[in-house]
Amino acid sequence: MTSALLQVTDLQTRFHTPEGIVHAVNGISFHINEGETVAIVGESGCGKSVSMMSLLKLIPTPPGEISSGTAIYRGTDLLQKSEREMEDIRGKDIAMIFQDPMTSLNPVLTLGRQLTESMREHLGFTKEQAEERAVQMLEQVGIPDARRRINEYPHQFSGGMRQRVMIAMALSCAPSLLIADEPTTALDVTIQAQIVELVARIRESLHMAIIWITHDLGVVAGMADRVIVMYAGFIVEEADVNDLYDSPGHPYTLALLAALPRIDRRRDHHLKSIAGSPPNLLVAPHGCPFAPRCEFVIEKCRQENPPLIQIEKNHSSACWVDVKTGAPR
Amino acid sequence: MSDSNTLVEVKNLKKHFPVTRGIILQRKVGVVRAVDGISFSIQRGETLGMVGESGCGKTTAGRTMLGLYPATDGSVIIDGDDILHARGKDQLKIRRKAQIIFQDPYASLNPRWTVNSIVSEPMRVHKLFATEKERSERAKDLLGMVGLSPHLLNRFPHEFSGGQRQRIGIARALASDPLFIVCDEPISALDVSIQAQVVNLLEKLQDQLSLTYLFVAHDLSMVRHICDRVAVMYLGVIVEIAEQNELYENPLHPYTQALLSAVPVPDPRKERARKRTILVGDVPSPINPPSGCRFHPRCPVAIEKCKDIVPEWREVSPQHWVACHLVN
Numbered sequence: 001m002t003s004a005l006l007q008v009t010d011l012q013t014r015f016h017t018p019e020g021i022v023h024a025v026n027g028i029s030f031h032i033n034e035g036e037t038v039a040i041v042g043e044s045g046c047g048k049s050v051s052m053m054s055l056l057k058l059i060p061t062p063p064g065e066i067s068s069g070t071a072i073y074r075g076t077d078l079l080q081k082s083e084r085e086m087e088d089i090r091g092k093d094i095a096m097i098f099q100d101p102m103t104s105l106n107p108v109l110t111l112g113r114q115l116t117e118s119m120r121e122h123l124g125f126t127k128e129q130a131e132e133r134a135v136q137m138l139e140q141v142g143i144p145d146a147r148r149r150i151n152e153y154p155h156q157f158s159g160g161m162r163q164r165v166m167i168a169m170a171l172s173c174a175p176s177l178l179i180a181d182e183p184t185t186a187l188d189v190t191i192q193a194q195i196v197e198l199v200a201r202i203r204e205s206l207h208m209a210i211i212w213i214t215h216d217l218g219v220v221a222g223m224a225d226r227v228i229v230m231y232a233g234f235i236v237e238e239a240d241v242n243d244l245y246d247s248p249g250h251p252y253t254l255a256l257l258a259a260l261p262r263i264d265r266r267r268d269h270h271l272k273s274i275a276g277s278p279p280n281l282l283v284a285p286h287g288c289p290f291a292p293r294c295e296f297v298i299e300k301c302r303q304e305n306p307p308l309i310q311i312e313k314n315h316s317s318a319c320w321v322d323v324k325t326g327a328p329r
Numbered sequence: 330m331s332d333s334n335t336l337v338e339v340k341n342l343k344k345h346f347p348v349t350r351g352i353i354l355q356r357k358v359g360v361v362r363a364v365d366g367i368s369f370s371i372q373r374g375e376t377l378g379m380v381g382e383s384g385c386g387k388t389t390a391g392r393t394m395l396g397l398y399p400a401t402d403g404s405v406i407i408d409g410d411d412i413l414h415a416r417g418k419d420q421l422k423i424r425r426k427a428q429i430i431f432q433d434p435y436a437s438l439n440p441r442w443t444v445n446s447i448v449s450e451p452m453r454v455h456k457l458f459a460t461e462k463e464r465s466e467r468a469k470d471l472l473g474m475v476g477l478s479p480h481l482l483n484r485f486p487h488e489f490s491g492g493q494r495q496r497i498g499i500a501r502a503l504a505s506d507p508l509f510i511v512c513d514e515p516i517s518a519l520d521v522s523i524q525a526q527v528v529n530l531l532e533k534l535q536d537q538l539s540l541t542y543l544f545v546a547h548d549l550s551m552v553r554h555i556c557d558r559v560a561v562m563y564l565g566v567i568v569e570i571a572e573q574n575e576l577y578e579n580p581l582h583p584y585t586q587a588l589l590s591a592v593p594v595p596d597p598r599k600e601r602a603r604k605r606t607i608l609v610g611d612v613p614s615p616i617n618p619p620s621g622c623r624f625h626p627r628c629p630v631a632i633e634k635c636k637d638i639v640p641e642w643r644e645v646s647p648q649h650w651v652a653c654h655l656v657n
Binding site: 158 | 493524532550551589590596603611
């Protein structure tokens with residue numbers, strides 16, 4: 001078995017708020033191998049972003065608290081590192097791009113200044129070297145006239161162009177892991193297609209591992225090797241991409257796929273909606289978090305939260321019921 | 330041309346916004362041609378989808394049709410009455426027939442008003458019932474229709490989730506017994522599992538109340554599911570209109586083709602095998618739209634003619650209209 005690039009075990013993140021404790025991430029474990037693309041799928045508030053921010057120690061504490069877990073990256077635990085040590089890792093070994101390219105760029109600094117910062121910091125480049133590399137990076141992500149545009153400010157770029165700049169910035173130190181947090185959600189489909197193609201091309205050339213956080217099961221289908229489905233701070237299913245779509249093993253995944261209209265199919269039925277809404281994270285989890293909305297629910301689900309168990313090779317699901325037969329496991 | 334089956338008839342609708350410079354002495358330095366001459370009609374009971382990238386003018390078109398923005402030019406006939414040119418009592422009477430559901434369920438409900446005030450507001454404006462008590466009763470019924478419990482009547486918007494708020498917005502739109510509702514991206518702010526609930530609700534209400542919808546959206550998969558006909562907008566103009574299956578299976582305009590090919594399908598094998606037409610660049614500015622066909626700078630198959638001559642709006646097969654020089 002090849003050793004994982006990143007092995008996360010029992011990660012738990014909470015937020016202490018005036019209303020009580022928000023149980024954002026409730027003990028999740030997963031790994032990612034070198035060069036692999038893993039998608040983390042879930043709705044807003046399912047903990048997909050918070051868990052990734054926790055790994056990079058980007059959670060403000062307080063109110064946040066990483067209350068347990070380890071994240072072994074190339075032999076050392078990220079969660080035990082000091083802020084100073086994390087600064088060396090962020091941007092250099094593990095880079096992150098965010099959903100909103102406008103708010104993640106500094107509006108009063110030129111792109112050149114923002115792009116060269118991490119290279120001068122991490123790689124010890126001089127200003128000239130870093131600028132030269134920044135121009136190359138911008139050209140690589142498809143920004144025309146890069147040498148001139150490097151002196152412009154973020155507002156002079158469109159949304160899609162800004163996301164390209166963010167990608168150029170994230171890749172400038174050739175990280176081994178890129179965490180992309182809904183990078184195309186704010187963009188139009190035509191621009192989304194451009195960005196997805198760009199990331200796929202760069203992944204090939206840099207042999208980089210990618211964690212792609214999204215709620216869009218369409219984008220996932222095209223680019224991920226493996227998919228992790230999250231609900232209410234838990235991982236409810238994990239599978240290779242083909243298996244997940246061919247035979248979803250968790251009622252939530254099943255319901256999500258059934259709730260999606262398909263552009264490649266004629267309409268033949270009403271969409272299957274999922275009744276109710278996601279649980280309130282202020283309430284400590286008890287039983288399976290999906291039980292109140294689940295059509296396969298049995299009594300045991302309300303009492304005991306099912307662990308993530310292997311149901312087939314490379315396919316795990318956290319459910320007391322076999323969704324194919326409807327019988328308890 | 331229009332018959333009794335046509336509920337909404339839009340002719341050459343334009344909405345230009347002035348671009349000004351200076352704070353006190355404002356000078357007009359240009360115009361944003363957000364909607365630049367669109368014409369279409371909607372049949373009774375039909376759902377017309379309106380799709381396009383952000384900034385193409387689809388939301389502005391919907392709002393201008395209802396007179397929420399004063400139109401620069403053109404006319405909108407709803408159920409035989411001209412909604413844009415009526416004034417006073419006539420205007421109120423026509424506006425009762427046409428309502429809107431907004432995109433953002435957080436910004437479109439007044440946070441200081443109870444659900445009761447929000448939902449009965451249209452009844453108050455249109456003087457539909459004699460007393461507040463009757464209006465509250467009607468508001469309760471409306472909540473029931475949109476799947477909310479009537480005892481929530483005295484709650485405030487912040488006590489509801491996004492999906493529930495959107496239901497309140499729908500109840501408000503129904504309060505004046507409209508014939509026609511503009512649904513302005515009603516589901517794009519919602520999570521996937523909630524989207525299907527709201528879409529199913531809209532479809533149920535359409536059946537029950539014989540409503541006609543203009544469904545403005547950028548989610549092309551959802552539009553295919555919910556709409557009978559679809560109009561594709563680009564930079565303020567409609568480039569193609571067709572019946573839903575025809576448009577998705579036989580798109581004629583190069584922009585429609587590119588737009589459809591960009592939509593990902595939740596099926597890994599299909600998705601990897603698919604050939605995409607990836608458009609280069611972004612939508613140009615509507616302040617100075619390109620000459621000739623507005624799509625020509627991004628069009629993969631543009632010819633010389635496209636740069637200078639505006640393509641004619643033609644019906645190429647029954648009910649399938651397109652504006653492109655290259656379509657025979």
